[in-house]
Amino acid sequence: MRGVVEVEELVKEFRTFERREGLFGAIRDLFSRQYRNRRAVDRISFRIGRGEMVGYIGPNGAGKSTTIKMLTGILVPTSGRILANGFVPWRERTRYTQTIGVVFGQRTQLWWDIAVVESFQLLKKIYEVSESDYRARMKHFDEILELGRYLHTPVRKLSLGERMRCDVAAALLHNPPLVFLDEPTIGLDIVAKEHIREFLREVNRNYGTTMLLTTHDLSDIEELCARLMILDHGRLLFDGGLADLKNRFWREAAVRLYLKDREQGQRLSQLNLHGIGCEKLEELVWRLHFAREEWTAAEVIRRVVNAVEVRDIAIEEQSIEEVVKRIYLGEVLEESRR
Amino acid sequence: MRRHISLLVEYFIQYSKVRLAYRGDFLISVVTTVVATVFGVATVWLIFHRVPRLVGWDFYEILFLYGFSLLPMSLFNMLSINLYYFGETYIVEGKFDRVLVRPLNSLFQILFEQFRLESLSDMVLGVVLLVGCARHLGFALGPWEWLYLAAATVCGCVIYLAIFLMLTCVSFWMEDRVGVIPPVYNMLTFGRYPLDIYNPFVKFLLSWIVPFGFATFYPTASLLKEDLYRHYIYLVPLVAASFFLLALWIWSRGVRNYSSTGS
Missing domain, CATH: 3.30.70 (Alpha-Beta Plaits)
Structure with a gap:
């Protein structure tokens, strides 16, 4: 079966230079720098099929965001292969991004100063969404996310929960078959989280949308994802179902x-x-x-x-948190390597 | 392409609405811009009106050149607002991620998401100066001349954009904040005076390395001093196009080298 996303032996290295200490060190840095290659993503391979909802987790600095950025065409891989929706993301960026939706929980995609509805209008033009599709989707979004109340407020005046609802809706306005969500529930209260999860579930069910989401909240995974990938130090440690994870590591x-x-x-x-x-x-x-x-x-x-x-x-x-915590701490790893 | 053009209009309308919503702020901004330009013109006036002729240019010709230089400059200032802060906002804060996940040309988004509307007031002042000086010089500004000046304005703006785009691209390779833009920005004003007043090295620099001369001086000279500078007409679009293509190439290399922020 051909996957919606196919990743093979993906590697991303960043070149960072190490600053020397003190004023004298800073002056020496001007003339000779010590560079070091840091491997953020280390030879990972996976395949995601149509309509799958996959959770992508790992401790801070594990390489999750770097992977998402390569998958969305923002970063160019150091080596390895990505094929998503039939495109090489970074090479065919503009055509590819027309077919995906992206949500960054940490940063809004909307225009800061203009009203939410005007941001949506701009996105409608950018993605060339027809008037009838636009109306139907906005109505649908409003039913679950209750956007109506703050459609005419500028984005900068929204609360985090409201902004996140808008951001998720904005990413799905052109009904992309593939959606990437980088920490979509970060910092949200329980009601907002529930709204967003319900919305994602609904979209996945109705349109068969494939979704990859990173999170630190494992209840997101338990409620949304049948499949889970665990990443640490740039390497893929586990790829499988939740039940499978428990069976193997419990x-x-x-x-x-x-x-x-x-x-x-x-x-x-x-x-x-x-x-x-x-x-x-x-x-x-x-x-x-x-x-x-x-x-x-x-x-x-x-x-x-x-x-x-x-x-x-x-x-x-044994809770999934417990299992994952032990994986992060490296306890279970030793066992799985045996 | 058609989508980009209709979006350009849309961006302009949206941004204008935002700017005009802060009415006081906008008005102050317009007034400051106008006052700054008027002072600039007054300075040229004070310096040059006692000098009958300078390197073959007389007072109203110098003022005409100054007036024309306001046109590409104001167009450039209107579009360059994001270039100026590109390193800080787009690279350091990582706002460039947002640009890259949209199905639009990345440079298009950087140039046209924000406008410095008040810079257009310089355009008006420039035209006023051109008309006034032409009358003093007995020089007829017909439809052909206006068309020529408009085309030269676009070329000049493209030259400015190309140079500053190249400087902006530095931030793709260096994470340190580099202060190369402000000094070069100050060099822009060099093109407001006849290049012959500078020494040969500066003249060469402004013609072929940082071709600000081709944005303002050469197009004006080939209009006012036809006998000396007629052939430069053809060089203006050529210089604009080649520097812009070079800038685009560097930009696309930069985008591939973009390494985003940590989170």
Whole structure:
């Protein structure tokens, strides 16, 4: 299957020069500079199919924005290949950008001083959107994002949430088949986030729009993306579904037991549970943790309830945040390399 | 191409609306521009009206040259506002990202997203000076002459744009703020006087290296001093086109070298 986006062995290096310290150093810098190549994106390859919504995450400085900037044609790759919507982004920039939508959460795409609706009118002309399409889309956008209330306000007077709604709508005005969103929910309150997520979901469902979004808010991914790519130090560490991520990196499971009385605690500690960690959280609350390779939660529970009287049982679900945090910290990586 | 032209009109209307919305600010700006130009003209007047002839040019011819120099200058000033701050706003603040994700020529967006409207007042003053001086000189300004001056104005503006575009491109390669634009900008005024008053080196510099002479002096000279400078008529568009093409080439190299900001 041909992907909407195809990336092969993509590399981006930046040449930075290292400043020497102090006045004397600054003077030496004038004459001879020490340059260093920093690899922001290191040989990544992936393919995105039509209609996919992909989350692109990684700690700060991992190379997410650099990747997005190469995919949108802003930066020229050092080496490697990108084909998006059938174009090489940087080489056929003007024709390519006609077919994509871009949202930068940190920076508005709209004209600062003019009213929102006039920005939309300009974009309509730039992307050559027909009057009827424009009307239909604006109506649709208004239903979900409630743009109507501030259409006549200049962009600089909007709150962050309002501005972001406008920015997302602006990027989708020409109904592009491919959309890149760089931190679209950064700094937004829960209602604004929800609005924007709902809008993106709706657009994806209605038009089969392919979307790639970077975020630090993993709930964005959980709610929107079936697929997730994790990047760190410029390298792609993981590419797959959320469930897959948990299966692969969720090594340790835990069961929480609420015991009937104190006596049961003693019985529990006397049980010979090989390879299962036993931890007393409160007087009657115990936590058993075990490697998922050796034990299943069902087996652990069966062993326990045969010997101990238990009032309640809770199986601890490891949160996606937890898994991702461990990946960022490099703990899980060692395991996956094995 | 058609889309670019209709957008140019649209940008102009939008920007004018924004500027006119801040009425006081705009009016002050117009008044300052007019006062500055009038002072400039007055200075030339004071310096030259006692000198009967300078390197073969008499007072009203010098004033005519000065008047014409206001035309390409005002057109350039109207368009160059973004070039002047390009390094700071577009490169350092990363606003250039926005330009690159739109399906329009990048230079088009830089030149035409903002206008310094008040610079057009210089255009009016320039025309007034031209008409006044022509009357004193007994020189008939017919339709052909106006057409010629209009074409020369466009060429002059293109020459200015080309030079400053090249200087602007420096910011694509150097992240440090480079102060090359202001000194060259001051050199613009050199072209307001007959080039023969300068030493041969400066004359050569203003003709062939930084061809401000071709923006103002040569077109005027070939009109007023036909016997000496007639052939320069053909060189004016040639110089404008070649410098502009060179600038475009450097610009496109610069865009490819653009490395955006960190976030």
